[in-house]
Amino acid sequence: MKNKIRMLRAGRRWSQAELAGRVGVSRNSINSIENGRYNPSLSLAFAIADVFESRIEEVFERDAPKRDA
Amino acid sequence: MSSNQQSRLSLRTLLVGLMVVPPITVLLASRWLKEQPDGLALLITGVAATLTVLASFALAILHDRQIDEWHRSNARFSSQWGWTSGSALIVLLLALPPIRDLIVSGAELWGGEPHPDQRLVVVTFTFGFVAVVVAQGVCTLLLSIGWAYLKSRSARDSS
Numbered sequence: 001m002k003n004k005i006r007m008l009r010a011g012r013r014w015s016q017a018e019l020a021g022r023v024g025v026s027r028n029s030i031n032s033i034e035n036g037r038y039n040p041s042l043s044l045a046f047a048i049a050d051v052f053e054s055r056i057e058e059v060f061e062r063d064a065p066k067r068d069a
Numbered sequence: 070m071s072s073n074q075q076s077r078l079s080l081r082t083l084l085v086g087l088m089v090v091p092p093i094t095v096l097l098a099s100r101w102l103k104e105q106p107d108g109l110a111l112l113i114t115g116v117a118a119t120l121t122v123l124a125s126f127a128l129a130i131l132h133d134r135q136i137d138e139w140h141r142s143n144a145r146f147s148s149q150w151g152w153t154s155g156s157a158l159i160v161l162l163l164a165l166p167p168i169r170d171l172i173v174s175g176a177e178l179w180g181g182e183p184h185p186d187q188r189l190v191v192v193t194f195t196f197g198f199v200a201v202v203v204a205q206g207v208c209t210l211l212l213s214i215g216w217a218y219l220k221s222r223s224a225r226d227s228s
Binding site: 029041 | 138140142
């Protein structure tokens, strides 16, 4: 799942630690999500979108569905 | 550090102490325990084991409440594959003669029996290991069934 967390965070001059504090998770969580190595739960995705005052689909973008060969 | 964090830290320290101190004490007092009546020795080791198990349960619950979903996911992955690879490792290690000798010398040291039968010690150790694996399998199955039941209840059932 792709996301715009890095861009949104940079726009607000927030560090990963600051974003983590605002969302209430660890910096590891933010780092992994930002780098696309961990897909957050729906509630965490909503919480991240909330702190950016954005809609969830403005922060996260799902991967293209796989097509059968 | 806030008073809430301090109280959590002291609770955690207390629980770690309760988890670690009783088995170490029993181990250090093993020679003395051997000289005591069976009932007393069983009572002391039983109390120590109960304290350790209860403290580890409490510590696990406390830890689980404090971690976020990333750490919980990490714990799920590492415990699932850690148990599996650890069990496989024990099976492999049991095939190595130096490890068998180590187990036998441990039984000799802590069991107080000079020159114990090697085959008997290794077989007993293996049975103990298999018992742990089987108990974990059964508990995992029961918890899985319980979890599936709780998560499958309809909204009306839970109200």
